[in-house]
Amino acid sequence: xxxxxxxxxxxxxxxxxxxxxxxxxxxxxxxxxxxxxxxxxxxxxxxxxxxxxxxxxxxxxxxxxxxxxxxxxxxxxxxxxxxxxxxxxxxxxxxxxxxxxxxxxxxxxxxxxxxxxxxxxxxxxxxxxxxxxxxxxxxxxxxxxxxxxxxxxxxxxxxxxxxxxxxxxxxxxxxxxxxxxxxxxxxxxxxxxxxxxxxxxxxxxxxxxxxxxxxxxxxxxxxxxxxxxxxxxxxxxxxxxxxxxxxxxxxxxxxxxxxxxxxxxxxxxxxxxxxxxxxxxxxxxxxxxxxxxxxxxxxxxxxxxxxxxxxxxxxxxxxxxxxxxxxxxxxxxxxxxxxxxxxxxxxxxxxxxxxxxxxxxxxxxxxxxxxxxxxxxxxxxxxxxxxxxxxxxxxxxxxxxxxxxxxxxxxxxxxxxxxxxxxxxxxxxxxxxxxxxxxxxx
Amino acid sequence: xxxxxxxxxxxxxxxxxxxxxxxxxxxxxxxxxxxxxxxxxxxxxxxxxxxxxxxxxxxxxxxxxxxxxxxxxxxxxxxxxxxxxxxxxxxxxxxxxxxxxxxxxxxxxxxxxxxxxxxxxxxxxxxxxxxxxxxxxxxxxxxxxxxxxxxxxxxxxxxxxxxxxxxxxxxxxxxxxxxxxxxxxxxxxxxxxxxxxxxxxxxxxxxxxxxxxxxxxxxxxxxxxxxxxxxxxxxxxxxxxxxxxxxxxxxxxxxxxxxxxxxxxxxxxxxxxxxxxxxxxxxxxxxxxxxxxxxxxxxxxxxxxxxxxxxxxxxxxxxxxxxxxxxxxxxxxxxxxxxxxxxxxxxxxxxxxxxxxxxxxxxxxxxxxxxxxxxxxxxxxxxxxxxxxxxxxxxxxxxxxxxxxxxxxxxxxxxxxxxxxxxxxxxxxxxxxxxxxxxxxx
Ligand SMILES: Cc1ncc(COP(=O)(O)O)c(C=O)c1O
Ligand SMILES: Cc1ncc(COP(=O)(O)O)c(C=O)c1O
Numbered sequence: 001x002x003x004x005x006x007x008x009x010x011x012x013x014x015x016x017x018x019x020x021x022x023x024x025x026x027x028x029x030x031x032x033x034x035x036x037x038x039x040x041x042x043x044x045x046x047x048x049x050x051x052x053x054x055x056x057x058x059x060x061x062x063x064x065x066x067x068x069x070x071x072x073x074x075x076x077x078x079x080x081x082x083x084x085x086x087x088x089x090x091x092x093x094x095x096x097x098x099x100x101x102x103x104x105x106x107x108x109x110x111x112x113x114x115x116x117x118x119x120x121x122x123x124x125x126x127x128x129x130x131x132x133x134x135x136x137x138x139x140x141x142x143x144x145x146x147x148x149x150x151x152x153x154x155x156x157x158x159x160x161x162x163x164x165x166x167x168x169x170x171x172x173x174x175x176x177x178x179x180x181x182x183x184x185x186x187x188x189x190x191x192x193x194x195x196x197x198x199x200x201x202x203x204x205x206x207x208x209x210x211x212x213x214x215x216x217x218x219x220x221x222x223x224x225x226x227x228x229x230x231x232x233x234x235x236x237x238x239x240x241x242x243x244x245x246x247x248x249x250x251x252x253x254x255x256x257x258x259x260x261x262x263x264x265x266x267x268x269x270x271x272x273x274x275x276x277x278x279x280x281x282x283x284x285x286x287x288x289x290x291x292x293x294x295x296x297x298x299x300x301x302x303x304x305x306x307x308x309x310x311x312x313x314x315x316x317x318x319x320x321x322x323x324x325x326x327x328x329x330x331x332x333x334x335x336x337x338x339x340x341x342x343x344x345x346x347x348x349x350x351x352x353x354x355x356x357x358x359x360x361x362x363x364x365x366x367x368x369x370x371x372x373x374x375x376x377x378x379x380x381x382x383x384x385x386x387x388x389x390x391x392x393x394x395x396x397x398x399x400x401x402x403x404x405x406x407x408x409x410x411x412x413x414x415x416x417x418x419x420x421x422x423x424x425x426x427x428x429x430x431x432x433x434x435x436x437x438x439x440x441x442x
Numbered sequence: 443x444x445x446x447x448x449x450x451x452x453x454x455x456x457x458x459x460x461x462x463x464x465x466x467x468x469x470x471x472x473x474x475x476x477x478x479x480x481x482x483x484x485x486x487x488x489x490x491x492x493x494x495x496x497x498x499x500x501x502x503x504x505x506x507x508x509x510x511x512x513x514x515x516x517x518x519x520x521x522x523x524x525x526x527x528x529x530x531x532x533x534x535x536x537x538x539x540x541x542x543x544x545x546x547x548x549x550x551x552x553x554x555x556x557x558x559x560x561x562x563x564x565x566x567x568x569x570x571x572x573x574x575x576x577x578x579x580x581x582x583x584x585x586x587x588x589x590x591x592x593x594x595x596x597x598x599x600x601x602x603x604x605x606x607x608x609x610x611x612x613x614x615x616x617x618x619x620x621x622x623x624x625x626x627x628x629x630x631x632x633x634x635x636x637x638x639x640x641x642x643x644x645x646x647x648x649x650x651x652x653x654x655x656x657x658x659x660x661x662x663x664x665x666x667x668x669x670x671x672x673x674x675x676x677x678x679x680x681x682x683x684x685x686x687x688x689x690x691x692x693x694x695x696x697x698x699x700x701x702x703x704x705x706x707x708x709x710x711x712x713x714x715x716x717x718x719x720x721x722x723x724x725x726x727x728x729x730x731x732x733x734x735x736x737x738x739x740x741x742x743x744x745x746x747x748x749x750x751x752x753x754x755x756x757x758x759x760x761x762x763x764x765x766x767x768x769x770x771x772x773x774x775x776x777x778x779x780x781x782x783x784x785x786x787x788x789x790x791x792x793x794x795x796x797x798x799x800x801x802x803x804x805x806x807x808x809x810x811x812x813x814x815x816x817x818x819x820x821x822x823x824x825x826x827x828x829x830x831x832x833x834x835x836x837x838x839x840x841x842x843x844x845x846x847x848x849x850x851x852x853x854x855x856x857x858x859x860x861x862x863x864x865x866x867x868x869x870x871x872x873x874x875x876x877x878x879x880x881x882x883x884x
Contacts, residue, residue: 018715018716018717018720019717020715023573025573025575025578025597026575031725033724055526058525066520070512082500082508082705082706083498083704084497084705084706118560118708118734119730122729122730129469129596130473131466132467147727151728154725189465223465249461263526263735264522264523264525265734266732266736273462275460275461276460276462282473283473286473286567286589286593286596287567288560288561289561289705291708292706292707292734293705294708294737294740298736
């Protein structure tokens with residue numbers, strides 16, 4: 001019960017200064033400040049080389065393309081772009097989305113089964129809202145996307161990691177996790193997977209494994225939520241076809257324009273089994289009435305009036321060069337560590353010596369003017385202290401090299417201290433000074 | 443449990459054809475197709491005069507203003523506009539929002555306590571997510587905004603209407619509702635109110651009543667959610683100052699650019715008590731990572747580079763003229779009915795003879811080429827069959843006149859039939875033919 005402003009001495013909720021503290025819904029216990037929230041502020045100081053964050057390099061997009069799309073939009077669809085639209089999203093955009101999905105093997109889909117959203121994060125939120133009662137089980141990779149974990153927790157899901165091998169989700173582990181949850185009387189609501197250039201690991205699920213995971217999920221009646229924002233950003237060979245290309249009834253497919261065009265427009269989409277599609281539209285309406293008509297038309301005109309395939313090639317070239325710079329620098333400066341070799345996307349995942357704690361090391365790293373994302377944020381169960389995610393999407397190759405060199409100094413310095421004084425646990429590292437920084441949650 | 447595609451004879455969930463039917467969260471029971479969803483399709487047929495829907499007349503906005511804002515944005519903030527932003531929204535926009543709120547008496551607020559959202563519908567959704575456990579009570583006006591009702595139901599709130607008089611919420615009824623809910627052991631989480639030019643009734647809460655409602659809510663420790671998308675669109679005198687102008691600790695204030703600029707940009711905002719603000723940002727991040735940077739910068743540059751006050755005056759003039767046309771036509775063609783006289787906003791609320799059912803009458807009305815919003819959608823408890831909402835925001839004065847004339851034909855025709863054959867209950871009117879039409883939820 002809140003206190004009136006006259007009575008500011010009574011503090012409900014113990015030491016909490018928020019008078020509404022006791023009024024929040026139970027689910028807000030899962031709404032905690034992300035471990036990587038701090039990094040945005042740090043990363044935005046120009047002297048820091050940020051290997052944290054997951055921001056695309058939007059400067060690789062000629063602004064002229066946006067100007068042109070905007071002009072076309074205002075000329076042809078100005079009034080519509082400024083008005084409310086339908087909850088499902090505009091049909092012209094949904095039809096262009098079919099072209100995009102076809103590149104990853106999804107053919108024969110209908111624009112009628114596509115729903116557009118405010119970025120794919122919004123899609124993750126809505127799907128979770130549709131399916132999760134408190135305590136229901138969501139299965140996912142080890143580790144997995146921090147933004148999805150946060151959303152799952154905000155609906156009080158019981159989030160369970162499934163072990164991986166080099167081909168992606170381990171089949172036996174997946175089957176065992178399903179059976180274990182059911183034996184406990186739990187409902188397994190869906191498997192959330194990022195099969196291409198996973199965030200954070202950069203790992204891609206093999207074609208054979210996709211088939212096997214799908215077959216298992218069909219056999220066990222488990223819905224697959226396939227989240228694929230990076231699929232078109234491959235470096236060497238294209239990734240295998242989407243799981244959704246193999247089955248339309250058991251897969252809910254999420255895509256996004258954030259990484260192949262711009263996250264500033266916040267346009268994502270879902271291709272859903274028919275019955276779910278219907279409910280998703282209601283969920284969109286209940287959440288925001290309708291996605292931004294202006295942004296949807298802008299993306300539509302961009303797709304219709306520009307060579308967007310060539311633009312994706314440009315992005316791929318940029319990110320490939322940066323990936324190469326990252327891997328070379330790791331080999332040069334940190335040869336004693338191991339890391340994943342991503343064939344696309346934005347990230348590599350680094351294994352540190354067990355004695356290091358990447359979260360506790362972060363303040364020291366930022367003092368040395370380099371930032372990264374600590375591993376723990378990508379686990380629902382507290383693991384990951386000896387892992388870190390390095391992102392190569394935003395800094396130039398030279399800056400990546402500089403960043404990794406600085407990182408090597410930090411890591412080697414920490415290892416020396418530990419050799420001399422023992423492990424981290426005796427020292428306090430997180431001094432809370434990042435607490436009010438703006439977030440970078442992806 | 444869903445069935446595999448091989449086994450399509452087994453239909454879980456009875457006759458429902460969705461194989462995932464049994465997997466949805468309990469809250470989806472509240473996610474039902476809105477009663478006014480049908481109207482969008484009907485209204486968009488050019489021969490129909492739509493007095494339904496709540497779309498603003500965006501054509502009153504010179505497109506040149508949007509072009510100019512876009513150019514300024516790309517020139518000064520192109521890279522930022524295309525990139526992810528912070529969950530709270532960009533500070534430059536939040537500072538301009540202070541200017542807007544000041545017009546309605548909210549002074550001394552800090553941009554730090556403003557959070558931008560994907561339209562104010564998104565704010566309603568997030569606030570509900572933050573506060574409502576299943577079964578918690580939300581109090582609101584009788585009747586109230588259909589989009590809020592839908593969202594409240596989607597979080598399984600116990601929604602309770604409070605009686606009104608000509609000055610707004612009836613104080614005794616409000617107090618009684620609080621006490622009754624608490625006596626039942628229920629948590630009263632907030633009062634949701636639209637004090638200015640209420641959707642759907644057009645009624646405005648008096649200044650004195652605002653003070654009394656606030657005092658009661660302070661005394662009873664009930665949070666007020668003040669939803670004010672129409673406040674600046676007054677016709678004669680300005681509405682009384684916002685409730686938020688009287689108290690900063692017990693009021694969470696929602697605003698929107700949908701009605702004074704464009705709903706296509708989906709930019710709304712919340713001014714929240716400090717502790718709630720913190721949680722709201724987390725809820726935004728969990729829902730969409732960050733609101734569209736592009737739309738936020740576009741609105742910012744519009745506010746900084748155009749005479750937006752003059753533009754609001756233009757909107758006010760347009761809507762005043764249309765309100766006048768609506769009231770005149772009602773007097774001329776339907777003098778036997780009663781309706782509200784709104785001093786701002788988009789709507790008037792019409793009382794029909796008890797024997798009529800506005801929902802059942804709708805198919806006949808559309809056959810006569812006029813559409814309106816039936817009253818039942820604005821009640822959580824099934825009332826409202828003898829009410830209808832008429833919107834004057836979109837059609838021209840001539841079309842409004844034509845629409846009301848047609849409506850009079852329909853109503854008088856229905857009354858004749860009832861006199862001859864008895865009441866509606868014996869006849870089936872809703873033949874379901876609108877079931878798959880796109881929505882217009884506001
Ligand atoms: C795996 C994954 N899914 C979803 C998202 C959300 O992206 P958006 O909401 O911008 O489409 C991200 C963003 O980084 C991501 O990495
Ligand atoms: C009372 C009220 N609140 C909120 C909204 C949502 O508006 P938006 O999400 O476009 O800001 C509307 C829309 O009609 C409304 O009438």
